[in-house]
Amino acid sequence: MQSLESGIGTARVEIPRASRFARHKVSAAVLAGLLVIVGLATAWNLEGWPGRVDDDEGTYVAQAWAIVHQHTITHYSYWYDHPPLGWVQIALFGWLTDGFNRVAAAVFVGRQFMWCLTLAACVLLYVLCRRLGMRRTTSAITVVLFGLSPLGQFFHRLVSLDNIATVWVLAALVAATSPRRGWGRACLAGACAAIAVLSKETALFLLPVIAWVLWQHTGADGGGAVDGAAVAAAGRTTSATGARVQDDADLGAAVPGTGASGTGGLGTGDAGTPAEGGAEAAPVWMPDFRAFAGQHSAEIARLRGLLRNPGTLLPGPATLGRLPRRVRHLLVFAATGCVIVALYPIYALQRGQLPLMWDTLWWQFFTRPGSGSLLDPNSGTYAVARGWVSSDPWLLIAGFVAALALLLSRRLRPFAVALLLQILVLVKGGYLPFFYVTGMLPFAALAIGGAADTLWDVADPDWLARRRGSLPAFARRWRGPYLGQGIVAVVALLLAAIAVPSWVSQLNTNSTANGDAPYLAAASWAEKNVAKGDTVAVDDYLWVDLKRQGLNPLWIWKIDPQTAPDGWKSIDYIILQPQSPGTLAGMPALQGAYAHSVLVKDFGNGLTVRRVTGG
Incomplete structure (x- = not known):
């Protein structure tokens, strides 16, 4: 279709x-x-x-x-x-x-x-x-x-x-x-x-x-489209006899007890009738399931119908099927999203x-x-x-x-x-x-x-x-x-x-701009000139690049007593673009590192490397 x-x-x-x-x-x-x-x-x-x-x-x-x-x-x-x-x-x-x-x-x-x-x-x-x-x-x-x-x-x-x-x-x-x-x-x-x-x-x-x-x-609603209402209707069962009423075209099963194969209860033959004649009796120490199935065939047929169509166990799907199509779709949309x-x-x-x-x-x-x-x-x-x-x-x-x-x-x-x-x-x-x-x-x-x-x-x-x-x-x-x-x-x-x-x-x-050059140069410089154990304060543009080189980068937004126990003295290098006064005011350790540092190299576009001297 x-x-x-x-x-x-x-x-x-x-x-x-x-x-x-x-x-x-x-x-x-x-x-x-x-x-x-x-x-x-x-x-x-x-x-x-x-x-x-x-x-x-x-x-x-x-x-x-x-x-x-x-x-x-x-x-x-x-x-x-x-x-x-x-x-x-x-x-x-x-x-x-x-x-x-x-x-x-x-x-x-x-x-x-x-x-x-x-x-x-x-x-x-x-x-x-x-x-x-x-x-x-x-x-x-x-x-x-x-x-x-x-x-x-x-x-x-x-x-x-x-x-x-x-x-x-x-x-x-x-x-x-x-x-x-x-x-x-x-x-x-x-x-x-x-x-x-x-x-x-x-x-x-x-x-x-x-x-x-x-x-x-x-x-x-209408138009012949198959939806939840049709599926729910196809799975209804009758409480008196346990016979299942369903649409053969949708579910492809027969009504129990009509002789169709595969629909009989436990212990039945291909035609849906109880096994007779040459069948061996169950040992005395085992429950006789065939006898039980024969006594409760209607209940078993009803249970099998419910298991085949679990939506009929709950009133929700049936109620949902009676709602207008647009409401049903909105409910499905909302439920899926919320889950x-x-x-x-x-x-x-x-x-x-x-x-x-x-x-x-x-x-x-x-x-x-x-x-x-x-x-x-x-x-x-x-x-x-x-x-x-x-x-x-x-x-x-x-x-x-x-x-x-x-x-x-x-x-x-x-x-x-x-x-x-x-x-x-x-x-x-x-x-x-x-x-x-x-x-x-x-x-x-x-x-x-x-x-x-x-x-x-x-x-x-x-x-x-x-x-x-x-x-x-x-x-x-x-x-x-x-x-x-x-x-x-x-x-x-x-x-x-x-x-x-x-x-x-x-x-x-824009096709000729080269905005990545300063950061590539800074990462290359750090790899050649920074000792493995030195702490380098960087932004997140450089964090992964230095981490892949085996260095010890420190993201400036995570400078705290855990990552820098000695404050600014825990920082050895700063590789950053200029930070605003408001940013530095909220980062006293970084501000102190800037105050006790010297410029080592300028990579362009404001990106510099400074070495903290401790002086």
Whole structure:
């Protein structure tokens, strides 16, 4: 069976298997071309640009390295900051590809994984657009906007949990829009959504959107689709006689006592009758099971029916089967997601740290010092958002405008809300992570592509005929059949003339950057000049590289009485970029080491090595 889409509704028709692949070969060819373009653009100078701009990259890679090589969930004692599934996936990639033994800088393992995720996100975004009824052209434009914009190229390369969570959110949306009618799509959507949350907790904000999309794309009851109600009905039993009533086509069994093979009780022959004649009597010291089976054949038949259909033992499945189809699918989605997400608190409970986990989550979402509101020009949120827009104003601003327009489209409204909801969080004034924009990029691209696809339909003469009476006077006089195409073409040409040269210039400049050179030089210098037992204070970009060389690196955020019992005197070298006064004020041992150190070498981009002299 194959399902063909018409908007959100679905109709089930028989299609030969050969045509199923034939009708997708054009889309497959388009998608393959897109993957080649985006893949080459993203892989070009992947390690050199961006430079080492945020040491969260190094943190996640160091935690992944610890899973593979130290068999611990982090390189230091685990603290409840983010759920660990994100760097577990990086660790799996590093283990499968032998990445940590293959590359010069460990962070490149994470960036290679981000490259794979970018291609996976492009595939999922294209499939999602097609399942939403968008044309191949606008679906391809959506992927290009997502994959080639300078803002996307910057954040897709960086090792972040947001990149991982975004891919799983897209996977959940693709599952939710599946044309299949069974519970599997809801279960898969719930599983992907749960993995997204366990990869980065901010994915919680998008769970209502995923549920909304699942609701939209789940048909109403009827239509002949096999679901839980049919299965429950097929397994009902009669309490008086123990005879099982079921659908032969679904369960393929016969009613006991009719002579069908394999349905008799214990001690019966092939025809379902008790064994007679030459059968030997059971020894006196053994229970006579055949006699027992003959006396309780009805009860045994009923028990066998219950064991064959365990759902009939509980009232839950039957009750679930009587609910509307959409409600059932939402319940399956929620139950699957909750079961998987519950593994995280179960892990904390097993370690006796459940209160610590809840305290951390409460701090992350509610009490962590905020970055200010987007509406405040003096806030940190405004400064970060301004940096995003300066890098690429077209994707975010055009996506915002398109999302406002798509609120009028029932088909694409959930995706417009997904983008606007994330923008609303910026206005609220909570803490703004550096990688936050990553989750906005696919929805901004989809809003632009979806708006173009929707506006293109305005060209339909029937559309004008149906709505001419409700249009303004100047619009009622319009006789041309290409209104929508004209608007889309003009806007596209204007944006292409302005944005494309800027994009090409930025990507060309970035392709020649060499942001990894200072850190590679520092790691090489440390290997040749630092004694094995010396303690070297570093950020997490260098931690794994020095650890692989057999040195004794100390992550600056873990300088405490356990790791540095003599305070600054426990530190022999400092290899760091400049630290802000606020950071040093919270690290007295590091501040003291700086005060008693001398510059040894400058590697560029602010990265220096200093030797602590003790003077």
